[in-house]
Amino acid sequence: MGLNVTRVSRRGRESRDMAFTFKQLSAQGLFEGYASLFGIVDQTHDRVAPGAFRRTLLRRPPAGIKMLYQHLAHEPIGVWERIIEDARGLYVRGRLVLDSARGRDVLALMRAGAIDGLSIGFRTVRGQTDQQTGVRTILEIDLWEVSVVTFPMLPGARVLRVKGAQGAPALHTANSDQ
Numbered sequence: 001m002g003l004n005v006t007r008v009s010r011r012g013r014e015s016r017d018m019a020f021t022f023k024q025l026s027a028q029g030l031f032e033g034y035a036s037l038f039g040i041v042d043q044t045h046d047r048v049a050p051g052a053f054r055r056t057l058l059r060r061p062p063a064g065i066k067m068l069y070q071h072l073a074h075e076p077i078g079v080w081e082r083i084i085e086d087a088r089g090l091y092v093r094g095r096l097v098l099d100s101a102r103g104r105d106v107l108a109l110m111r112a113g114a115i116d117g118l119s120i121g122f123r124t125v126r127g128q129t130d131q132q133t134g135v136r137t138i139l140e141i142d143l144w145e146v147s148v149v150t151f152p153m154l155p156g157a158r159v160l161r162v163k164g165a166q167g168a169p170a171l172h173t174a175n176s177d178q
Contacts, residue, residue: 028095028098029095029096029097029098029103030093030094030095031093031094031110032082032091032092032093033091033092033118034089034091034092034118035083035091035119035146036048036053036089036120037089038052038087038088038089041135045133045134045135046136046137046138047135047137048089048090048137048138049138049139051085051139052085052140053083053085053090054085054140055140056122056140056142056143057083057084057085060143062083062092063079065080065143065144065145065146066145066146067079067146067147067148068121068146068147068148069106069147069148070147070148070149070150071121071145071147072147076097077097077100077102077103077106077148078094078095078096078097078103079095079097080092080093080094080146081094081095082094083146090120090143092118092146110148115149117148117149117151118146118147118148118149119146119149120141120143120145120146121143121144121147122141122142122144123144124138126138126139126140127140
């Protein structure tokens with residue numbers, strides 16, 4: 001068991017489990033949260049700078065960014081309806097495809113709190129590494145996909161509650177800024 005970190009090269013495909021916050025999850029498979037938080041150093045010593053997603057989001061609409069299960073290209077599980085940068089990070093809202101077995105499984109696992117992470121699959125377009133700390137600040141990202149994952153890179157990002165039915169509480173995370 002381990003964290004998903006894929007790095008082909010500095011210019012090649014990368015995937016990173018990042019901090020997130022699920023805000024709500026409905027019976028229809030709708031959920032929202034943060035796939036990346038700005039200014040937080042992850043377990044691979046990367047930090048995403050505000051504005052890093054701006055160009056990719058101008059070029060690629062939410063439907064052009066795939067929603068995958070655990071970064072597996074053969075496991076699409078839904079569609080993103082909204083992806084934006086805000087002051088906090090990369091906000092995402094999507095819908096699981098409940099006509100698929102994996103989509104139903106993921107919804108059940110989210111409700112149970114068994115899966116509570118989001119992770120971005122991307123290529124670094126521009127970044128800089130602090131030679132003293134080894135922390136790489138990613139200044140521009142080419143975003144390809146956002147996955148629902150088991151282990152986020154920022155361990156404090158966890159689900160507390162799931163909205164399962166009308167009137168049920170929204171789903172939140174503990175320590176989502178870590």
